Amino acid sequence: MKFKFLHNNLNILDLDKSLNFYKKALELEEVRRLDREGFTLVYLGDHGATSHELELTYIHGRTEKYNLGENEVHLAFSVDDFAAAHALHEKMGCICYENKKMGIYFIADPDGYWLEVIPKDHASQS
Secondary structure (H helix, E strand, C coil): CCCCCCEEEEEECCHHHHHHHHHHHHCCEEEEEEEECCEEEEEEECCCCCCCEEEEEEECCCCCCCCCCCCCCEEEEEECCHHHHHHHHHHHCCEEEEECCCCEEEEECCCCCEEEEEEHHHHHHC
16 A cells, blocks of 8 residues: 655635735645636646645635644745845744754744745754
8 A cells, every 4th residue: 555645735814815825935836726616626737746736625715714723834945046045034033933053934824824944954953
């Protein structure tokens, strides 16, 4: 029996705001979309760098932010130009935590989910 990672899911409050954030902050692109009664699923990919996708679930008509609790769960991304990514995220104002000793930082998406950014050469050490 073999299992393969397919996607992670995040529930989001504002679909357009989230799509714009993920495109600008992490260069993720929409791969496919499923519109159903009451909700929309949008799958984002990393231009074929991996087969893994991020599934955004938008519940139509929801107005309350999601309660993320202690927010101990995060997604991690490696980047080939760490300094440029850091400068972009600093300009966007989305850096929520830095660990300079480890050489990593986290950004928060519009719903408060944390996304770890790791230099490409450090990715295998995490």
